Amino acid sequence: MGNSKSGAVSKEILEDLKLNTKFTEMEIVQWYENFKRQCPTGRISKEEFQSIYSKFFPESDANTYAQHVFRSFDTNEDGTLDFKEYIIALHMTSTGKTTSKLEWAFSLFDVDKNGYITKSEVKEICTAIFKLIPKDEQADLPDDENTAEKRADKLWQFFEKGENDRVAEGEFIKGVMDNDGALRLIQYEPGR
Missing domain, CATH: 1.10.238.10 (EF-hand)
Incomplete structure (x- = not known):
């Protein structure tokens, strides 16, 4: 299998996210393109996550809470969030039941x-x-x-x-x- 579509979300991850979230294929692809632009390595570190999260609470100290949120979504405990963990997090906190x-x-x-x-x-x-x-x-x-x-x-x-x-x-x-x-x-x- 070649890796000719390295810039695109894998079919396996796409199908998994379509089954486990309420996002459409188009939404997932758009999220992936934004994710890759902001995180070229394909992973978000705890510090990057805290920085992004803090922007939602400019008049507050969001660092401690962001650390706990990050921990709860870092399901494989590798210290980073990959695209799949990120989308599951987004789904859970915004559109989940x-x-x-x-x-x-x-x-x-x-x-x-x-x-x-x-x-x-x-x-x-x-x-x-x-x-x-x-x-x-x-x-x-x-x-x-x-x-x-x-x-x-x-x-x-x-x-x-x-x-x-x-x-x-x-x-x-x-x-x-x-x-x-x-x-x-x-x-x-x-x-x-």
Whole structure:
């Protein structure tokens, strides 16, 4: 097999992404062309990802959160995102169904990747999310969520667990789906 189409996305990856995302073939090809222009090596490093991600939150400190997002999408743990990991990430965070987004959110909160979330992991991610919120918006938050610690405590209460308990993926998804407040606490959307 020759490599005459080195500038194009492989048929195998294209078919896989069409099956596993809601993107059309044309969209995937366009994403690939942009990806190759911005990342000629075909991979995004954690630092490049942080730089791109920080542009979405110009008035915030997005580095810590970007590191966690990167970790959750670097499925083969090689320290970079390839095109397929990048498109899956894009799909999960933008067009995925709520359950798919919550599966991703679970992997984000599961810092040590042991299949469970502890209160300390919740606190770590809530701290990273809190850094995304501009200072002027922080002042307008309710008293029970105006610090990262209070947000983590409030989120942990939705799971009805003790300080040293842990939450499995199914419990996490159910806990967040059953509580609008929990869904709001696990994300930050600028301009809301």
